[in-house]
Amino acid sequence: MRATDLVAKAARNTVRSKTRTTLTVLALFVGAFTLTLTTAVGAGVTDYVTKQVDSLGADDVFVVTRTAAATTDGPVAYDPETSSASTGTTAPALPGASGSDPLTEGDLDELAAFDGILSVDPIQVAAVDYVRYDGGSRYELTINPTSSITRSDLVAGEQLDSSAGAGQVMLPSDYVDALGFASAEEAVGSVVTLGITDVLGVQSTVDATIVGVSRESLLSSGAGANTALVADLVEVQSAGVDTGDPRYAIAVARFDADLSADQVSALKADIVDAGYGAQTIQDQLGVIKTVIDGIIGVLNAFAVVALLAAAFGIVNTLLMSVQERTREIGLMKAMGMRSGTVFALFSLEATVIGFLGSAIGAGVAILLGTALNGALAAGPLAALSGLSILLFEPGAILGIILLIMVIAFLAGTLPAARAARKNPIESLRYE
């Protein structure tokens, strides 16, 4: 028998008893629908988190802090040589960077001496009073201290250039309207004025060019400033007054991007041994990812349970079908159909049922999910811009359809083997 005829015959056979096929397909539909949605949620959230990771920083940096003494072995004895005063008020600019002692210039030199560390830059905090454009209204603005090392989720323009000599600013998208720009694209390239008050209480201004407009992000907020702008702002802020040894809450240590994961871990261990806290961006997000993966895993498990139940439905349906079509099987065998072909015919029928259930389930999930995405983005999740909670990836959907077809095929092998074993004479006598 020709392969095309075999497939066509299997497909025709599935639609011959419509009610039974429909019910079996429905069972698979539930599984496919659930699995498609949970996978899409997983993909959507992971995609969003990945964008957030990018907005937190590059892959080749450690965020280095002084290990908070209080969290280790109780109070630490004061030593004028190594101890530095803890402010306790340092804003947690990054997850994992809270509650630590400041870093001194000495610490930075020590860090830079580690083998594999290319450069160590302190993160300086510039407190801007306001931003205004072209003499318009003034709005408060926070400069994200780590913005010089991060990549933003761009609406328009490009990323900050840390090597540029001129001051650059990355504006959050909600400032576009407020400052009087018609669109994000129009804002890019314009020069805004930043107001800043120095330590002596005198207010002055610094100009900066908008290079990009960023989407609001869950894990980092505020405007971005490149290294040159931060340096300008800090200089104006200090007003030439010597405030003593500079102290920094956080430093960014760039390491060689060619290092392997193991080498990075070793380097990190060395830095931690020296009394610092060092975390890569991946470390900081590892926890979040683990939680998300766990939730998605549980949801997927439910879908797989539904699929297993559906698989027994297929076994049952096809066993009934084999019983009902005993004489047809006998006839086909009498006419020279080989047992292998009978087996193929019935397992293909199961696979066709699997395809119908999974394709319809995935299709409906996509339609419904897309509608839901729009509704959620406009309503409850409006605050998380850039998040589409359900992300349907063609590869994943194809994988789900294939998985269900394989499950259906496996479920079909038992009835198919029973059909293939039938003796044509006894089958033809069967009443």
Added chain:
Amino acid sequence: MHQDLVVDAHGIGKEYGRGAARFSALSDVTLQIARGECVAIVGKSGSGKSTLMHVLALLDAPDTGRLSIDGVDTRQLSARQLTTLRNRTFGFVFQQFFLTPGTSVLDNVTLPLEIGGTPPRQRRARGMAVLEQLELADKARSNANDLSGGQKQRVVIARALVGEPSVIFADEPTGNLDSATGAIVEETLFSLNRDRGITLIVVTHDEDLAARCDRQIVLRDGVVVSDSAAVAA
């Protein structure tokens, strides 16, 4: 009689069951059927006539003896070759029709070709040609279930004929039909034998139908008790 034998069976024996329940369905059956013959295998229920037909049609393997079909010793053939031989050489007409419900008449008729691997276009052409001959062309698209008994049996004959077999086995072909439609079906079968030289092997307990065949082989308790060809020879 030795020229061009379609069926050449020697000392065929077949037993069923085991232990005390063991019984001999066929014992030492020897018979030869030449191309173009019209043979009736007659016997009461339980005489072994159906078993003999199954063995001759390669649906069942004999326990003893040898069987050649078209000069080929079937003991030399693999299971795969046997099914192919069955598909190419035999057509079947059954008492209970065995039409596939919910499927068109044409699809039912072309089933042997589909199993044999004939491409769809040729299948259709040959199926329509056969239905034309049996004056059923207008029913080609109908559901096989919607036909009358006589029409169904003619569809079954069309199905037996579509593969251009050298032998047609008819197992009680008129058993489920009233005498008028039965007569039409009989006539159709005999004309195939007469006009196209297809060997016809009819299995029946109907004396009248058997009498219309050229030769009668009578079985009782698995043994051939009379063979009209042997008498004539």
